[in-house]
Every structure is written in C-alpha cells, then in structure tokens.
Amino acid sequence: MTGLMTQSTPSIRPLAPQLINQIAAGEVVERPASVVKELVENSLDAGARRVEVEIEQGGIRRILVRDDGRGISRDELCLALQRHATSKVVSLADLEAVATLGFRGEALPSIASVARLSLCSRAAGSELAWRVHGDGSDRSSEPEPAAHAPGTSVEALDLFYNVPARRKFLRTEQTELKHVEQLMRRMALSRAGVGFRLAHNGRVVFELRPVDDDQGPMLDRVAAVLGDGFVDQSLSLDEGAVGLRLSGWVAQPAFARGQADMQFFFVNGRLVRDKLVTHAIRQAYQDVLHHGRHPAYVLYLEAPPRQVDVNVHPTKHEVRFREGRQVHDFIFRVLHRRLAEGVAGVERDVAVTTLGPAHDRVEEPPPGPGTRQVPWSRSRTPDFRLDGGRAAYQATLDFQRPSAASDGDAGPEPMADTPPPLGFALGQINGVFIVAQADDGLILVDMHAAHERIGYERLKQAWSAGPLRRQPLLVPVSVHVSPSEADLAEEQRALLDRLGLGVDRLGEDRLVVRELPALLHGADPQQLLRDVLADLATLGHSDRIEEATNAVLAGMACHGAVRANRRLTLDEMNALLRDMERTERSDQCNHGRPTWVRLSHAELDRLFMRGR
Numbered sequence: 001m002t003g004l005m006t007q008s009t010p011s012i013r014p015l016a017p018q019l020i021n022q023i024a025a026g027e028v029v030e031r032p033a034s035v036v037k038e039l040v041e042n043s044l045d046a047g048a049r050r051v052e053v054e055i056e057q058g059g060i061r062r063i064l065v066r067d068d069g070r071g072i073s074r075d076e077l078c079l080a081l082q083r084h085a086t087s088k089v090v091s092l093a094d095l096e097a098v099a100t101l102g103f104r105g106e107a108l109p110s111i112a113s114v115a116r117l118s119l120c121s122r123a124a125g126s127e128l129a130w131r132v133h134g135d136g137s138d139r140s141s142e143p144e145p146a147a148h149a150p151g152t153s154v155e156a157l158d159l160f161y162n163v164p165a166r167r168k169f170l171r172t173e174q175t176e177l178k179h180v181e182q183l184m185r186r187m188a189l190s191r192a193g194v195g196f197r198l199a200h201n202g203r204v205v206f207e208l209r210p211v212d213d214d215q216g217p218m219l220d221r222v223a224a225v226l227g228d229g230f231v232d233q234s235l236s237l238d239e240g241a242v243g244l245r246l247s248g249w250v251a252q253p254a255f256a257r258g259q260a261d262m263q264f265f266f267v268n269g270r271l272v273r274d275k276l277v278t279h280a281i282r283q284a285y286q287d288v289l290h291h292g293r294h295p296a297y298v299l300y301l302e303a304p305p306r307q308v309d310v311n312v313h314p315t316k317h318e319v320r321f322r323e324g325r326q327v328h329d330f331i332f333r334v335l336h337r338r339l340a341e342g343v344a345g346v347e348r349d350v351a352v353t354t355l356g357p358a359h360d361r362v363e364e365p366p367p368g369p370g371t372r373q374v375p376w377s378r379s380r381t382p383d384f385r386l387d388g389g390r391a392a393y394q395a396t397l398d399f400q401r402p403s404a405a406s407d408g409d410a411g412p413e414p415m416a417d418t419p420p421p422l423g424f425a426l427g428q429i430n431g432v433f434i435v436a437q438a439d440d441g442l443i444l445v446d447m448h449a450a451h452e453r454i455g456y457e458r459l460k461q462a463w464s465a466g467p468l469r470r471q472p473l474l475v476p477v478s479v480h481v482s483p484s485e486a487d488l489a490e491e492q493r494a495l496l497d498r499l500g501l502g503v504d505r506l507g508e509d510r511l512v513v514r515e516l517p518a519l520l521h522g523a524d525p526q527q528l529l530r531d532v533l534a535d536l537a538t539l540g541h542s543d544r545i546e547e548a549t550n551a552v553l554a555g556m557a558c559h560g561a562v563r564a565n566r567r568l569t570l571d572e573m574n575a576l577l578r579d580m581e582r583t584e585r586s587d588q589c590n591h592g593r594p595t596w597v598r599l600s601h602a603e604l605d606r607l608f609m610r611g612r
Contacts, residue, residue, distance in 0.1 A: 018113055018135065028107055028110055029107075029110060029111060029114055029159075031059075031170060031171075031176060031179060032055065032058060032059025032060060032063060032159060032170075032176050032179070032180055033059070033176070033179035033180045033182075033183045035059065035063050035111055035115070035156055035159065036053055036055070036059065036063060036065065036180050036183055036184070037183055037187075038107035038111065039063070039065035039107075039111075039154050039156075040053065040065060040183075040184075040187055041101035042101075042107070042108075042152075042154075043065060043067035043069055043152070044101055044187075044190075044191055044194065045069075045101050046067060046069030046070045046071070046151075046152065047069050047070050048067035048068055048069035048151065048194060049068055049193070049194055049195065049210060050067065050068050050194065050195040050196075050197075050210070051065065051066070051067050051187075051194060051195070051196055051197070052064075052065070052066045052067075052196075052197045052199075053065050053066075053180070053184060053196075053197065053198045053199070054066075054199045054200075055177070055180060055198075055199070055200050055201075056200070056201055057173050057176075057201070058170075058171075058172070058173035058174065058175070058176030058177045058180070058200075059159065059176055059177070059180055060158075060159050060167075060170055060173070060176060061157070061158065062155070062156070062157050062158075063115075063155070063156045063157075063159070064153060064154070064155045064156075065153065065154050066151065066152070066153040067151045067152055067153075068149065068150060068151040069151050069152060070123065070124050070151075071121045071122050071123040071124055071126070071150055071151055071152055072119075072121040072123060072152060073123040073126065074123075074126075074128075074130045074143050077119060077121060077130055077131075077132045077140075077143050078132055078140050078143065080108055080119060081108050081109050081112060081117075081119065081132065081134040081140045082109060082140075101269065101270055108134065108154070109134065111156055112134035112135060112140075112156075113135075114159060114160050114161075114162065114163055114166070115156040115157060115158060115159045115160070115161065116133075116135075116156070116157040116158055116161065117133065117134045117135075117154065117155070117156050117157075118131060118132070118133045118134075118154070118155045119131065119132050119133075119134065119152070119153075119154050120146050120148050120152070120153045120154075120155075121148065121151070121152040121153070122148045122149065122150050122151065122152075123150075124150055126150075128145055128146075129145070129146045129147060129148030129149075130143040130144065130145060130146060131143065131144050131145075131146040131148075132144075177200055177205075180198070180200075181198060181205055181206075184196055184198045184206075185206075185225045186264060186271050187271075188208050188221065188224075188225055189221065189222065189225055189264050189266070189271075189298055190266050190269050190270070190271060191269070192210070192211045192212075192217065192218045192221045193210050193211065193212070194210055195207075195208060195209050195210040196208045206224075208221065208224055208225075219231060219236075219249075222234075222249065222298055226262060226296075226298070229255070230249075230251055230255065230262060230296060231249075233251050233252045233254065233255035233296075234249040234250065234251050234252070234255075235249065235250050235251075235252060235338055235339070235341075235342070236248075236249050237249070237250065237334060237335075237338045239334045241330060242326060242330060243303065243304055243307070244301065244302065244303050244326075244327065244330050245301070245302040246299060246300070246301050246302075246330065246331060246334045246335075247299070247300050247302075248297065248298045248299040248300045249297065249298050249299075250295065250296075250297040250299070250335060250338060250339065251295060251296035251297060252342075252587060252588065252594075253285065253288040253289050253290075253295070253339070253587075253588045253592040253593075254587075254588060254592060254593060254594040255296055256289055256290060256293035256294060256295055256296070256592055257293065257294045257295075257296055258292075258293065258294070259294060260294040261294075262294075262296035262297070262298075263294065263295070263296065263297060264297065264298045264299070265277055265281075265297070265299050265301070266299070266300045266301065267301050267303065267308060267319055268301070268302060268303060268305065268308060269300075270310065270319070271317075272317060272318060272319050273317055273318060274318060274319055275538075276321065276324050276327065276328050276539070277301075277327075277328075277331060279328065279539060280327075280328045280329075280331040280332040280335070281295060281297065281299075281331065281332075281335060282295075283332050283336075283543060284331075284332050284335035284336040284339060285335075285339065286543075286547060286550070287456075287550060287554075287585060287590065288339060288585055288588045288590070288592050289592045290591045290592040290593070291591075293592060301327075301331070303321070303327070306322075307321060307322045307323060308320075308321060308322070309321075309322065324540075325540060325541070328539075339585060340584035340585050341584075342584075342585065342586065342587035342588075419438065419439045420438075420577065420578065420581060421438065421581055422436055422438060422443050422445070422577040422578075422580060422581055422596065423436040423437045423438030423439065423443050423577070424436055424437060424574055424577070425570050425573030425574050425577060427570075427573075428447075428567070428568060428573070429444075430564075430565075431564055431565035431566060431567065432446065432447065432448070432564045432565070433445060433446060433447065434447050434568075434573050434576065434577070436573070436577060438598070440598070440600055440601065441598050441599050441600040441601050441603070441604065442598070442599040442604060443577075443596055443597075443598055443599075444596060444597050444598075444599070445576070445577070445580070445595060445596040446589070446593075446594075446595050446596065447562055447566075447568070447573075447576060448561050448562055448563060448564060449561075449589035449593060449594075449595045450576060450580050450586060450589070450595040450596065451561040451562045451576060452557050452558050452561035452589055452590055453557075453580075453583065453585060453586050453588065453589050453590060453595060454576075454579050454580065454583045454586065455557035455560050455561055456553060456554050456557035456558075456590050457583050457584055457585065457586075458583075459553040459557055460550065460553055463519070463549065463553060469500070469517065469518040469519075470500045470502060470515040470516065470517060470518060471515060471516055471517070471518040471521055472502070472514060472515050473513065473514060473515065473516065473525065476512045476513060476514045477512065477513045477525040477526055478506065478510060478511075478512050479510070479511045479512070479513060479525075479526045479529055479530070480509060480510055481509055481510070481511055481530070481533065482509060483508050483509050484537075485511075485533050485537070486505055486507075486508065486509055486510070486511055488533055488536055488537060489503055489505060489511050489529075489533060490505055492536055495536070495541075495542075496532070499517070499532065499542070499545040500515070500516065500517030500518075500520075500545060501513065501515065501516065501517075501528075501529065501532065501545070502514040502515025502516075503529065511529065513525040513526070513528075513529055516528070517545060517548075517549060519549050519552050519553075520545070520548050520549065520552065523548060528544060528545075528548065531544045532544045532545070554590045557590065558590065580595070580596070
C-alpha cells in the first residue's frame with residue numbers, strides 16, 4: 001500500500017506546440033491527398049485562376065502546390081504558419097457564415113508538423129517574393145527574398161518523416177497517386193473557371209484549361225473529367241426555390257454504375273458527402289434504378305451560407321443543413337421531376353388514361369384549352385403509314401381487348417407542323433421490338449419494357465388518388481423495441497396511421513402491429529415497423545410504405561404488360577408510342593433499363609459508310 005501511495009503521479013502540463021500541431025494534423029492529414037486538398041483549397045480561396053500540383057512518389061516524397069492567387073505579404077508569411085491564424089474568420093458571426101473552402105493558413109502549421117514545409121509568396125503589387133520555412137513549432141524562419149511570380153507556392157517534403165507510425169500506413173506509390181488524381185478531378189469539377197495541372201514524377205497526368213461558367217463550356221469540363229459517356233447519357237437541370245438553387249447533370253438510369261464512383265455533389269462550391277443528400281437522390285431514382293446499381297451525377301447546390309454548417313467535420317467533407325427537411329425535399333422534387341421528363345424533346349404534359357387498382361379503365365377528362373397535344377405532320381409522314389398513325393393518335397393501349405383505335409371510331413387529328421417525338425410504327429422485330437420512323441431517325445422500342453413502365457405509372461397514379469386502405473391482421477404481431485423507439489411510435493402515431501400502420505404500445509419496450517396497408521398483406525409486419533421507425537429516427541420521415549407499395553405495383557405492371565412474341569397491329573404499336581410520350585419516366589423500365597433508343601440519320605449513314 002505504501003508503495004502505491006508514494007508512486008509518483010504525472011502532473012498536468014501544457015503540450016509542446018509541435019506535438020499540438022501533430023495531434024491536429026492527425027485530424028486533417030491522412031495521406032498525401034489530404035495535404036493536396038488543404039493547399040489547393042487555400043489557392044482557390046485566394047482567387048487563383050490556375051493551380052499546378054507536382055508530386056513525387058505519390059506525394060510521399062514531395063508535394064508542391066503553386067497558384068497565381070492574391071499572394072501573402074512579407075509581414076504575414078510567418079503568421080500563416082502559426083496555429084489559429086487565418087484571414088477568413090474574425091468573429092463568431094464569420095464562423096457561422098463561412099463562404100470559403102477553408103481558413104487561409106489554418107492547415108499549414110499542421111502540415112509543417114509532419115513534413116518539411118516551405119512557403120513562398122509574392123503579394124499582388126509587390127516587386128519581391130518571400131520564403132519562410134516551418135517545422136510545426138510556434139516559430140518559423142525569418143522571411144528571405146525569393147524569385148516567384150505573383151501568387152503562392154507551398155512545398156511539403158518527406159511526409160510523416162518524423163511520425164514513422166503514420167508513415168507505415170501509407171499505401172503504394174500508385175495508390176497514393178490515384179487518391180491525389182481523384183481529388184484533383186473533383187476540384188476541377190468544383191471550379192470550371194480555374195485551370196488545373198497535375199504532374200507526377202515529372203510526367204503530366206492531366207491539364208485542364210479554365211472554361212467559362214455557362215452550361216456549354218462547363219459541359220466540356222465535365223466531359224474532360226468523366227468522359228463523353230457520362231455527357232451523352234446525362235440530363236441537365238437548373239432550378240431554384242425557397243432560397244436554394246440546384247444545377248448540374250444527372251445520368252439517365254441506364255447509365256447506372258456498379259459502384260459509386262461518379263457521384264459529385266457540391267454545396268456552395270464544396271464537395272460533400274451527406275446522408276441527407278444521398279437519401280434524397282436515391283429516393284428520386286428509386287423507381288428507375290436496378291437493385292444494387294448506383295446513379296451518376298454532378299450536382300451543385302447553392303444555399304445561403306448561414307443555412308449550412310461546414311464545421312461538423314475536421315476535413316469539412318460533411319455539412320449540416322439548418323433546414324434539413326426543406327433541403328431534402330427540394331433536391332428530391334427537382335431530380336424526381338427531371339428524371340420523369342427524361343430525354344428532352346419528348347413532351348408528356350398531355351392527359352393520360354389511368355388504370356385503377358383492379359385494372360379498370362378510368363378515362364380522364366379531355367384535354368383543356370391549356371393542354372398541348374403532341375403534333376404530327378402529314379407533309380413529313382409517308383402515306384403508307386399515315387392512316388394507322390392518325391387513327392391511333394390518342395388511342396388507349398389495352399392488350400386485353402381490341403384496340404380502341406382499330407374499331408374505326410377514332411377520327412383524324414388536326415395536322416400540325418411537327419411529327420410526334422417517337423414517330424410512327426413501321427413493324428415488329430422478333431415479336432419483341434417495335435421499329436418506328438421519326439423525323440430525326442429510326443426508333444427501336446422494347447415493347448414489353450415500355451408497356452410495363454406505362455402500366456406501373458398508371459397504377460401508382462390511381463393508387464395515390466385515394467386514401468391508403470388498411471387491412472386488420474388476423475393475429476396481431478408483437479414487436480420488442482427499445483424504450484426510445486416505443487416513445488417515437490407514440491409520438492408519430494398520426495403519421496403511422498397515414499402510412500396505413502395500426503400500431504399500439506403494450507409496455508415500455510413493446511409495440512403491437514394490428515393493421516397493415518391492404519396492398520402489403522403479405523409483408524413482414526415486424527420488419528416493416530422496425531424499418532419505418534429507423535427512418536423516422538434518422539430522417540424524421542419514412543418512405544418504406546411507399547417503396548413497398550411501389551414494389552407490389554411494379555410486379556403487377558410487369559405481369560400485366562404485353563409479352564414477347566405478341567403480334568401487334570400498327571394501330572396498337574402507334575398507341576404504345578403515343579402513351580410513351582405521355583408517360584413520366586417512360587425512357588426506362590422499372591429496372592432502370594432503356595425502353596427505346598434512337599439511331600439518327602447521321603448514325604445510319606455511318607453504319608453504311610454513306611457519303612465517304
């Protein structure tokens with residue numbers, strides 16, 4: 001006992017400045033790409049129009065970031081290497097409305113504590129450049145004159161040279177290079193007006209010249225980073241509401257990826273990964289994306305800086321929205337609407353005929369004065385298919401009974417100057433595909449996939465028109481939950497009722513499910529309730545019922561769609577084409593595959609080498 005009492009105990013003492021910076025470095029400097037990120041963000045905050053990055057051995061041996069930004073004056077160079085010194089934040093109000101990517105100079109002492117760092121800069125209007133060296137302590141070398149163009153260069157040598165435990169976790173040279181390259185490409189997407197150059201071991205990896213910020217040149221930057229395949233399959237968007245603006249490009253569902261390697265979401269110019277944003281995007285794609293596939297997109301959200309908290313993560317990869325639900329719903333609505341519109345040029349704002357839950361025909365009122373009809377032209381349509389196309393123009397496709405267009409009752413439509421976007425049918429191939437001639441080329445349609453999508457959209461429309469019907473369970477199902485989940489179920493009883501879930505509380509940690517939505521009578525009540533409560537706890541709302549209902553409706557649409565080898569008349573084919581033009585998301589089937597493709601006149605000419 002005496003030995004224990006006399007044993008010396010460590011006293012509380014302040015840490016050495018270099019150790020403090022090394023601890024801070026552990027939060028923001030994980031690998032060479034982390035250093036490049038901090039330094040490039042500093043360059044962008046300084047208004048650089050060109051950023052050059054040179055690395056050696058994947059950045060482990062050497063990292064140099066050079067820019068043509070505003071530069072740093074001689075008197076401020078030493079301050080830039082001190083902890084908590086910044087040109088961006090003066091008061092708490094500034095911190096709550098950060099409009100820059102970082103705090104100029106904040107990361108430099110952390111980097112200097114784990115690498116041999118030198119900082120050289122020439123301020124705008126100055127005749128001389130100055131250089132200082134840092135070792136991560138509170139002191140740096142005295143500024144010395146140097147040769148440098150207006151702007152700043154930061155060089156970091158031998159990353160983690162003094163922290164061997166961290167250095168051994170670095171990967172191979174090629175792996176570290178890949179991380180740096182991916183980072184630079186993300187930066188290039190965030191600032192189209194800035195030129196970027198990356199060199200590795202003296203070899204140029206890529207060089208991108210600055211482009212204007214309008215849609216055309218910006219799309220060139222996107223193509224340079226992601227390739228022409230993404231651009232060819234992308235849908236552009238630019239919408240604003242409630243103080244928010246969302247712009248950019250989303251790939252059509254058919255371009256879905258096996259991994260999430262083409263997902264770029266920027267908030268006020270900052271690349272972020274946010275669960276709320278990811279959920280909104282996945283929800284927008286839920287009806288058109290094959291299971292296990294990932295959407296591709298480049299999206300830019302602009303929001304008032306005070307509505308975005310960027311200080312929730314040391315590396316600022318994550319943000320917190322002060323009005324999270326509003327942001328979520330805005331993103332979902334914009335993307336859902338754009339995916340529903342599909343490829344530009346196919347108008348879908350005409351009245352459609354919907355099917356009720358029991359496949360009963362529900363005729364909608366005739367189009368009003370403000371409803372546009374999809375026009376077509378006698379002058380551009382060959383005579384041999386004009387009659388069939390005209391008679392079937394507004395026919396409702398119903399393969400369970402004779403076509404409404406084939407009984408001779410449908411009269412001719414008024415002639416217009418433009419043919420329908422999907423043209424008029426010529427015939428079938430293998431009983432699977434419809435061949436149609438459009439004004440700008442040849443259209444091939446997968447008739448089962450297209451009819452499946454049309455039926456699915458009609459079923460959803462009819463189902464959502466009425467209240468969600470509930471069905472009592474023959475034997476109520478008891479569910480053990482945590483006390484907090486039971487409290488949540490009580491708080492959200494009204495919402496659960498609207499979702500068609502009849503739930504009561506039996507005790508501190510027990511709930512009982514007495515009713516389910518009628519359409520989900522075969523679902524697992526226990527798992528469904530747990531999933532809904534998990535969504536409510538995380539997101540404040542749940543889409544589980546809607547998703548499960550849509551899955552059932554999708555199955556019904558698939559079974560009700562026209563099957564392969566079914567011979568269709570020209571009238572039926574044309575009716576299908578017209579319904580596709582009127583139906584949301586008809587570009588893709590329920591599994592994310594395309595329902596039709598177009599071969600332009602130029603593509604047809606190339607196939608047969610015409611004009612050569």
